[in-house]
Structure formats: structure tokens, C-alpha cells
Amino acid sequence: MSPWSQKSPLKPPFVRPSKEEIMTTVTKSEFILETVHVTKQFGGLTAVKDLSIQVPQKSIYSVIGPNGAGKTTFFNCITGFYKVTEGDIILDGESIVGLRPDIIVKKGISRTYQNIRLFQNLTALENVMVGHHPRMKAGWFGAVLNTPGARHEEAATRKLAMDLLEFVGLKGFEYELATNLPYGQQRRLEIARALASEPKLLLLDEPTAGMNPSETEEMTEFIDNLRKELGITVLLIEHDMRVVMTISDIITVLDYGEKIAEGKPEDVRANPRVIEAYLGRGAATQHEAQAA
Amino acid sequence: MDKELKFSWTDILKFGAIAGVVAIYVILVGMVEAFNDRYIISETVNLGQIALFSPVFLLGYFAANTARQIKSTGFAVLSSALVGLISGIFVAALLVAGTNINLRSIFLNVSPELLKILHLGQETMALAIVANLIISALVGLLGGLFALTPHKWSNALLVGLSIVLLMGIMQELMTITFGNKDWYKPIGKFIYAQKGLSWGGTVFFLLVGMAYSLWRSSGKLRPAARVAKMPAKQRMTISLTAWALGLLILLALPKFLGSYPSEILTTVGIYIIMGLGLNIVVGFAGLLDLGYVAFFAIGAYTVGILTTTGKLATLGWSFWMALPVAVFLAMMAGVILGIPVLKMRGDYLAIVTLGFGEIIRVVVLSDWLKPYIGGAQGILQIPKPHIGDFVFKKPEQMYYIVLVGILLVGYVAWRLRDARVGRAWKALREDEDVAEAMGIHLVSTKLLAFATGAAFAGLAGAIFAAKLGSIFPHSFNLIVSINVLSLIIVGGIGSLPGVIVGALILVGLPELLREFADFRMLFYGALLVAMMLVKPEGFVPEKTHARELHDEPLEPEVAPEAPVREAI
16 A cells, blocks of 8 residues: 555645655555566557566566557556456556456556646646545535535645645646646646556656656656655656666566566666667677677 | 738728628628617617628728738728728619619518618618718728727727617617616616617717726726735625625516516526536536437426326426426436447537437427327426415516526536536546546546436426426427527536526527517527637636636645655
């Protein structure tokens, strides 16, 4: 369990856990997420093939690979948008395969998108508050009758959203429509929205896409902090090698939907198959020659 | 890249031709003749003339507005006058053609009376042509001068003239309503001449409108902003007082207005209830429902069947017993319609709901159900609602039932808008996939929207049935759905006050103008096109409203602990 979701949603949930708290949190499994021989086929095309990964608790785990390697498809399988053709996905010791996307969010996985997909005509605050939806209970009658429970929940959600916006550096932009925010802020707003569902596992789909080097560096640091400050596990799809190499604990490399390498950043960097997949065969041999 | 701005003689020709064609259109559809008896200003300016010359004025305005950005002011003035002149040539040509050829076999409206109107008071043809050209050019010139007036003043003039127009149109209504009241007589005498506003009244309303507009633009009058600066307690008092005052006015209105205006207000009110309901489905949840009238019909027929004392009498319930049943059945119908269309989006959803609306109407018309719901003959003798011995018989009394309905439905919609449910709807509207990925259960959220909207329509239908006392299938045409949708669009999609404004404009205004009935659809179309071009967000858009609500400074305790900040 992530430290904050143990608290009742009616109390202010966004309290930064202390280091000790993070360390002592009881977890059901050593791995927050395991995929077991996951395969996804679209007709004759196999987008993800027999993919097994194990994401340790509170790690930053990266999935990289050239364009069309099946990374985003893999994400869609985890979040329940695609039904996997074969295999099993286990979140914190519990199989989530075949569940609806909204149930999976409730179980503790939330995500961002490669091409930012905010609720454009809602304010930043509303966007984040929508993110907290699965942790709220108030229904139709609660809202209409304005019951104390609904009122407190609403106030708590508002405060959580405000805090999250501040956390991602969007203080002062609460009432700005999402569509009016600059690109970098939209990225961070999307992360704030994902965090609002109090996830155990955060899936980031190319969070630095379209950013300049200094923004990228800032984002890298930010992701690193997510784990440090909030104790969330991050599963990352990323193109930018520098980002991946800096913050990842483990990297899985995909090519044509298959895992071709896995390991610590330095191992993956040296793996000739990875270099081949990214730069072509010639580059791989050249690299080997250099190494020799 | 912006298109390079150009304005040349050909553009003048083009603008003039547009004005001319529009003017001819307005004449040929019969608007000029139909409106000719509705005087606005003291037997001098009538609505027919306004209809005839407003295209010229508008195009003159546009021409000058474009021209002055490129060429000199003098050229702008000249071009607007020329636009008017060209338009005048079109109208004069129509006059000549109409006099010499029998156009009536094709254009029914080209009657001798119409041609007489087009003579603009001149006896001979030659003089009439000259008069058309001169007046048209002058009106075009006025449009041009209007474009060159500083924005503040032209805006003020526009507001003033709108008020003059509105008051002129309202003459008949005012006379019917207050004519025999003692306090009104001297006022009426001052404001109105025999036909239209008196000159004194015209100047008075023009000045009032201009003063108001100038006062507003001066920035001194921002009551909302001033109230927002006050301490919370005082703000509370003021808003409570405003609400109480508003409610009091609403309660006193029928007593004050009398029968006919109350009748109009109840009709508008029924549309407001429906608008608030459809606003949840279309405005909040973004589900384009074109069969909305079906739920209105279900509500009306439920009350009809359960309460009628006529030939089809069944249970003979009272209105109050039938009302919850009507709302419940409409709500269930909303869910039943909702289930098959869960997977549909956009256009497909619109088509299927459209079909659903038609199915209900056809079923109601069918012979199969005729023994129970009367087929084309409808249901007659639906008793008026009553509490004890008090019967809501007159429109002034029905008004209160409608008012309670609006307040109830408005409150529900307002509560839902900013709650978890409302946010889920809005998220759904923005992006269905992402909404689901944020943990929103699509099925229940959509069904909840359909059910809520349908329940509101059911309530409106129930009141409608009781108000009319008899219902017929043809009251539940597709056009009702279209009207409700239009009023939401005009008011501002997703906006609650917008629904009220939209209903007043689209339902209330046409009721004031009897001549208007024939051109209602034309008016709707023109208004919708104009809205999409000029103010696509509607008269009272949702967003500014939301901004106003939230602009107040937030309480300081919301600020989170400092350490989190350092993390970034």
C-alpha cells in the first residue's frame, strides 16, 4: 500500500510521508507489478510478445525501445485499455488482468499520456480533482442534499488538489483552463492529475517528449523526487537516453514487442543488441570493436 | 499567417450586393410587410423598415470597418455610403420588376401592399426609386459612421437603441398588462404614442441605455467585484439579501403582470426546466441527445393518463400523485434509452436519440394504443392541480408551480455541477478514454446523466399537461428538442444562467411578437449562425461564470506545508 492511501480519504490525504514511514510501509509483495508472459495481438500483428517484467517496490523502472516497439501498447495492457491476448498482470500480488480501466485505477495504477491528454476546458484545479474521483464516494444524492460527508470530502479533495498543484509547481494557475497552460506546465498538470488518484504505481509515457534540455533535466529531477518524497513506484516509457540512464533502477528494452535486454542502466548501455536495435547493426559492430 | 487585408472597389461592390440580396430576401419572405404595422417610434419608424434597412446598415458597418484599417477614414465613409447605394439599386430594381411583371406567381408575398411599402411614401415610380437610393445610401453611411465611432460610444448607442427597440416591441404587452392601472396611465402616456414610442419616450430610453452602458464601461460599476472585496460576513449578508429580493420579485411577478405575461412566463419556464435537464446531458456530459422531447412526452402523457377525467379516464389521480410517477417513468425511459447508446459517440448518438424521440411520437400516434392514450385526438380534460380547495386554474397560479419546478431543478443542477458527479460528466465530455483512465465508470456516469436529464424533462412534461389541460401528439415534435437545444446553445452550453437567458430570448421574445410566428425558424437559424460567428460561447458562457465564482481570494489555510515546495 502506498503510505497515503491508508488514511481515510476524508482526512487531508496529501501529507508527505516521513522517510521512516516509507521504509516501514507493509507491502504484500516484493514486486509492485509483475507481468507474466504478456502477449498482445492485433489481428496478425503481435505488438507485445511474451513480455515478463518485475517492477520492484519503490523503484523507477524504465521501458525503452525504438518507435513502434510496443511500449505504449504495453502500457495500455497494464491500464486495462487493451485486453491482453495471453498472460497475466499482477499488481501487488493481485491479478488485474481483464479488469476495467476505472477499476484498475482504483487498485492503484494511474498514468499520463505521450501526447498530453488533459481535460482541456476544465481548470487545472478541476483536472486534478477529477483525478481524485476514484477515491471519493459522494454520489448524486450526497451532492444534491449537500450532506456533511459530501461536503467534507469535497473540501478535502480541493485541498489535496491545491497541494498537488503546488507540489508540481503550478501554484497560482489553479483557475487557468488546462488548454491555456504552456506545454511544460501541461505535462506537470497531467502528472498532478495522475497523482491525485493516490497511485501505488505511476505510469509515465514519455514525460519529457518535446522538452528542451533544461526542462528535461528539471523533469528528470522531478520524477526522481516522486519516489523519494511520495514513495511511489514509477514505470517510465522514455526516449531520452540521458533521462533513462540517470534515474532508472532497472531498464527493459523492447524491440518489435519483445524484450531484448534487461538490467541496470550500465549493463543495458553496453548491451550490443540494444545498440543494434537503436542504431542498426553497423553501429553495434563498431561499438564492439571499440570495446575490444 | 493572417490573410493579407485588402479592400478595393470590388469589395464595395461585393458588400453592396450582399446587402441588396439580403434586403430582397427579407422583402420576398414577407417580413417587411408583416412587420410594417409594428411601429417602434411614433408612427415614423416601424419594424418592417428596420428589417428592410438593417442589412444595409450592417454591411455599411462592415465595409467601413474593413476599409478604415487599410485606407483613409474618408474612403471608409465613402465606401459605406456606396454599399448603401448599391443595395438601394437592388431594392429599386425589385420595385420596378414587381410593378411591371407579375412576380406573385412565384413570390407569393409580392403583393400590391408590399410594393406600396417599397415606394417609401412617394407617389410616382421615379421618386420612389430616388427615395430608395438616397435612404439606402444614408443608412449605409450611418452604418459606416457607426463603425468609425469610438468603441465606447458605439457600444453605448447600441445598448440604447436595443432598449428603444425592446420597449417599442413591448408596447402592446405593456398596454394589455398595465393599461387599466392608475399608476401606469401617466407613465404610459409619456412613453408611448398611439403607435410606437413617443419621441419623449424614445429619447428617454436611448439616454437611459447609453448612460447605463457608459457607466458600466467606466469601470465604476462592478458590484460583483466590489462585493467580492468585502469581508466574508458582509458578503454573505449581501448575497442573501440579493437572493431574497430576487425571490420576492419572482413571487410578486404574476400579481403585478397579470394573465397574459404570466402565460408567456409559464411557457418560458417549462422550457427552462427542459433546458436545465438537456444542459446536463449535452452541456455537462457532452452527450448530444436529439430525442429529448420523448421524455417530455412521457411525463406529459403519464400525468394525462393518470389524472384525466375525460373519455380515457383511468385512475383519476390528483396531479400531485401523478407527478412523481411521471418523473420516475421519464427517468426510467432515460436509462432505457441510455443503455443501448452507451458505446456511441457524437453523431451516432445524435441519430439514435433522434430516432428514439420519433419512436415515442409515432407510438403515441398509433392506432394500437389509441384506446388508452387517444391517438391523434390526444387526452382531454386533464384536471388542474389543486391543494385542498385551491385550484391552480389561471396562468398566474400555474406560474408558481413552474417557479417551484425551476427552483428545484435549478438547485439540483447547480449542486451537481461542482460536485464529484458533475466533474465526472465534464471529464466525460472532454475525453471519454481519459475519463475512464481516471477511474470514472463510464456506464453509470452516462446513465446518471441521461436519467437526470430525462427526469427534468418528465417534470416539465407533467407541468405542461396540467397547464394545458389537454395534450396532443403533435405537441411533442422533433422541433421541441431542437428548440431546447438551440436555447442552450444561445445561452451558452453548460451554463445554468445561460439556459434562462436562452429561453427568454428564444421562447419568450417570439411570444411578444405575433407577426413573428411565421419567421420563427428563420430567426432561430439566423441567430444561431450569428452566435456561432460572433459569440460561439453563448450569451452567458459557463467559463466566465466559473471564473467569477472562483476569483475570490482563497482562504490562507489552504496553503500547504513548505517542505513540499522545496522538492521541486
